[in-house]
Amino acid sequence: MNEQTAHPGDTPSPGEETERLRRWRLVLGGAAESACGGLAGGDTGMDAALAALYNRDGEGEGGGGDRGAQRSDRRSGGLGGSAPAVADWLGDIRGYFPSSVVRVMQTDAVERLGLQRMLMEPEMMEAVEPDVHLVGTLLSLSQVMPEAARESARAVVRSVVEDLERRLAQHTRSVVQGALDRSARTHRPRRVSDIDWDRTIRRNLAHYLPEYRTVVPQNLVGYARRSRGVQRDVVLAVDQSGSMAESVVYSGVFGAVLASIRALKTSMVVFDTSVVDLTDRLGDPVEVLFGTRLGGGTDINRALAYCQGLIARPQDSVLVLISDLYEGGVREEMVRRVASMTAAGVQVVVLLALSDEGAPSYSRENAAALAALGVPAFACTPDRFPDLMAAAVQGRSLKAWAEQEEGASDAV
Incomplete structure (x- = not known):
């Protein structure tokens, strides 16, 4: 007879069961009160904050699961149309939930409750939890904001940008500058420390002496002394259609960081059906971002024509080129321009997205056409962008780089 051994964790303790029922009650809302029990203390405020977002009249689905199945009068009120009420709600959720959850709820509130209008109120700006998604929303509204709200929005954007710079800037400068230093070669290295031993050994394998089990390095390969001039020209062309909001934010930050590297001459343009050159704003990424205008159509061909110049x-x-490749201009001419630039020696990089969200919806037809030219199109996270730029400035195969990154990701 088989005997089953009971494990201590199989049966929850009374305290664990109470906590489990409490969590389910918060997830399911008032409809689950008879099964899960009531709430007390701070949980009632947390429940009200969830109800205001997920249990509005006419919206039974969404983040609250069954929260809309049976509503009390309190739950059906929502946040109303008052900006101060929404600001209070934003303050409440920051007290009840961790920042990661707050950001999700803010995004849901913008989508479900139509808060774009109220985001133009200064008191709203003081209550929100800043993040990249919120910056994208604010940038899309920047052209219609009243001046008072615009200044508050600018402060929110600056706080996010400064956080991104702290996380990304130093690593980007180090990796890209190191790649530039290693990309310069010389056959007359001045010091032993300048010799690239790996390349030197491979170049001199024909001079291997078996009796001495050694390679005679008749031809040295080394790193050239660091050039004080501009070594590479970098042009960022960023699609500012509405679906690219997060990529626009990261592009603005990286554009400013690359512009701070003296060995690079960095230009940045944003485009929809027109092209705007923001190079003169790269000293301040916040100014770069407020120079964008999210939304509208896309003319990649026109942008590439400007970049060629x-x-x-x-x-x-x-x-x-950072774009989802949905072309509203002349597609054939766009492909020809990329072919012309690559034939001339330009290292062309095509990113479908520069964000943590992965590849968006994109034009597979145009991506395939570019891949046929030897220009792969793929999404890149902000953390990997410095290494991508290092590969680009060294002239390495970006297809091989992307495949290596994909393989490393699959192995994790």
């Missing part, structure tokens, strides 16, 4: 040294230039 910025490229004076094709073999020392990197063009980074």
Whole structure:
């Protein structure tokens, strides 16, 4: 006879069961009160905050699961149309939930409750938890904001940008500058420390002496002394259609960081059906972001034509096109321009997204056409962008880089 051994964790303790029922009650709302029990203390405020967002009249689905199945009068009120009420609610959820949950609820509130109008109120700006998604929303509204709200929004955007710079700037400068230093080669290294031993050994394998079990390095390969001039020209071309909001935010930050590297000459343009050159704003990423105008159509061909005019040294230039590749302009001409630039020696990088959200919906037809030219299109996270730029400035195969990254991701 088989005997089953009971484990201590199989049966929850009374305290664990109470906590489990409490959590389910918060998830399911008032409809579950008879099964899960009531709430007390701070849980009632947390429940009200959830109800205001997820249990509005006519919306039974969404983040609250069954929260809309049976509503009390309190639950059906929502947040109303008052900006102060919404500001109070934003303050409440910051007290009840961790920042990661607050950001999700803010995003849901913008989508479910139509808070775009109220985000133009200064008191709202003081209550929100800043994050990249919120910055995208604020940028899309920046052209219609009253001046008072615009200044508050600018403060929110700056706080997010400064946080991103603290996280990304130093690593980006270090990786890209290191790649630039290693990309310069010389056959007459001045010091032993300048010798690239790996390349030197491979170049001199024909001079291997079996009796001495050694390679005679007749031809040295080394790193050239660091150049004080501009070594590479970088052009960022960023699609500012509405679906690219998060990519626009990260592009603005990275554009400013790259512009701070003296060995690079960095230009940045944003485009929809027109092209705006923001290079003169790269000293301040906040100014870059407020120079964008999210939404509208897309004319990639026109943007590439402008970028071609910025490229004076094709073999020392990197063009980074950040777009979902939905082309509203002349598609065939767009493909021909990319082919022309790559033939001239430009390292063309095409990113479908620069964000943590993965690849968005994109034009597979245009991506395939570019891949046929040897220009792969893929999404890139902000954390990997510095390494991508290092590969680009060194002239390495971006297809191989992307495949290596994908393989490393699958192995995790």
